[in-house]
Amino acid sequence: MDTWLKSLGAVGLDDLELAEFPGIGRGVRTLRPFKEGEPILTIPSGALWTVEHAYADPLLGPALRSARPPLSIEDILATYILFVRSRESGYGGLRSHVAALPTSYTSSIFFSDDELEACDASSPSLYTITKELHRRIEDDFRALVGRLFGQNPNLFPLDKFTIDEYKWALCTVWSRSMDFALPGGKSVRLLAPFADMLNHSPEVKQCHVYNVSSGNISVLAGKDYKVGDQVFIDYGPIQNNRLLRLYGFVIPDNLNDSYDLVLSTHPAAPLFEQKQKLWASAGLDSTATIPLTLTDPLPNKVLRYLRIQRLDESDLAVMVDAGGKKISDSNELQVLQALIESFSALLAGYKTQLEKLQEQLAEGVYSPRGNRWAVAHVSLGEQRVLGLARQKAMDLLVDLQAAVKSGNVNGSLSSPAQCAKCGKASAQLMLCGRCKGVRYCGRACQVAHYKEHKAICRPSAP
Known part of the structure; x- marks a missing residue:
């Protein structure tokens, strides 16, 4: 992948290398010191995975453009990744990038049934959203088969475009793509080879930028780095629930929870x-x-x-x-x-x-x-x-x-106030004798409501 990127004009690859970091996994390591704000890496526009590049592909583009209704950005990028992955020849540089991607992810949509059921007890919201994601992925895949894959079986052989492959490609887009705001209220989502190997840290400053005129991606040092340090970028203020669903990791004591x-x-x-x-x-x-x-x-x-x-x-x-x-x-x-x-x-x-x-x-x-x-x-x-x-x-x-x-x-x-249990409005309601904060139309409603009310019932100030 390095040779391909250098041939397209990538800058900074000689000062960096992919490495495994304990407790984190694969990331990018420095081979020389960097000062905060110093340029580290530039990935040229020709190497990026974008909707425009997918549409410009002579084989894939016409099929994508014919899909009705039009595909979402994430479905276009996921299909682009799977398409390149499925080809037995051509797309050399792009295929080298796909080969460098993780073969599996730890996002919650890949949890086993037992692990997902455990979520229901530990984090009901994570369980609910993950189950909804499963349903959405299944619905979106069925729609893709009907609108695109099934219409072009020579381009999209169903043994290589399965729901499991689609889920892997989606997670690749969710966890490794970058989003940038553009002038005029527009935006762009893209994957940048090698730059997408950079891990997240909330302790570095915003340090990856998109050059509107050239279309290049540049990464600056978000802090001072010594030789052998891991280089980080900041994904933004994201809570652990979302980090685990989309990126497959959490940050203990996350201040953005x-x-x-x-x-x-x-x-x-x-x-x-x-x-x-x-x-x-x-x-x-x-x-x-x-x-x-x-x-x-x-x-x-x-x-x-x-x-x-x-x-x-x-x-x-x-x-x-x-x-x-x-x-x-x-x-x-x-x-x-x-x-x-x-x-x-x-x-x-x-x-x-x-x-x-x-x-x-x-x-x-x-x-x-x-x-x-x-x-x-x-x-x-x-x-x-x-x-x-x-x-x-x-x-x-x-x-x-x-x-x-x-x-x-x-x-x-x-x-007129309302009874805290039945909602009946009246000027003749009895106050809770302990907290003086709620009213009831009678003893029966007060007793029936006590199980809900006891958690908040506090003695009123004297």
């Missing part, structure tokens, strides 16, 4: 059309996915969404004037209670709780760098985020309860 909270409202819900307009004005939709992070575990967008979701007709005008802020104490009380109960339920879905998981990792229960070890780190990060989110909601609830008790309220509690 997050949890994607999905909020949705059924179109048949009361006042849905009015609420949909309010969500749109707040930059949201009736179904919104909002990331909770370690640094911002309860974003204002979550509160804004739920305030709209739980408002009643009398609150509509107030919500417009509130600009996304708290509209009433009763509304805020419902929002915070719902959040706390939801976060408690999500955390209960992790069969191995945070403290026990930390003990197991410290005691070496999981084989280091193995799949179960990786899933444990995904679970750890998600539970930390959800725990912080629940605590933030509980703190806000305590502050609200204190304000209500002290009389420092916005006057909105004069409207």
Whole structure:
């Protein structure tokens, strides 16, 4: 591959080499020192895997262009890789790059059935998304067979274009491609031979760039390197769940860990059309996915969404004037209670709780760098985020309860409150005697709701 790249004008290959690194695997090692910001490597445009190059291929291009509807970028690149891999002659340089690619990956879509079932207990979100990926891959492959492979059997022999081969090629695109924003709001996704062997580290600065005029890819030193150091690039701020799904690895104590909270409202819900307009004005939709992070575990967008979701007709005008802020104490009380109960339920879905998981990792229960070890780190990060989110909601609830008790309220509690169990609205509801934060229409509802409420019930401030 080096000879082919050099013949096309690659720069820097004499100062680098592929090497195996303990606990990481294959990467790129320096053969001389580099200073931060110094050019390390340039891969010329003629060596890149792009949609344009796939379309320009005299054999593959016409078949790709004839596919209806048009293929996605990742399907074009995956097909391009498989096409070159399947050829018995020609494509010498590109075939040398394919030969250098890993023959297998450790992404969660390649987990065994037992390992995937273990995800359901350790990280329900990783399990759910991975299962959905499996379904999507199967659907996309069937569509490819109908739209492209089956229409051109001489180009795409089905014994070399199987679903397993397709899954491998997809993972190659997910884990090794680079994305760059271009002028005019456009973007480009590509694979750069040799440069795609660089591993990720969040400790280096952004150091790979795309030259719009030449189409070349350049890598700069993201930090100072000594002879024999591994060269890294930064893939961006990615949480462990996504790293494991798309790249096949995790980062212990990942500062970018997050949890994607999905909020949705059924179109048949009361006042849905009015609420949909309010969500749109707040930059949201009736179904919104909002990331909770370690640094911002309860974003204002979550509160804004739920305030709209739980408002009643009398609150509509107030919500417009509130600009996304708290509209009433009763509304805020419902929002915070719902959040706390939801976060408690999500955390209960992790069969191995945070403290026990930390003990197991410290005691070496999981084989280091193995799949179960990786899933444990995904679970750890998600539970930390959800725990912080629940605590933030509980703190806000305590502050609200204190304000209500002290009389420092916005006057909105004069409207009828709702029973925390059955939702019945009335001005004659009994308060929880311990936390003074929820109301019930009677003893039966209070007892029935206690299992859900006990996780958040705290004595009210004296």
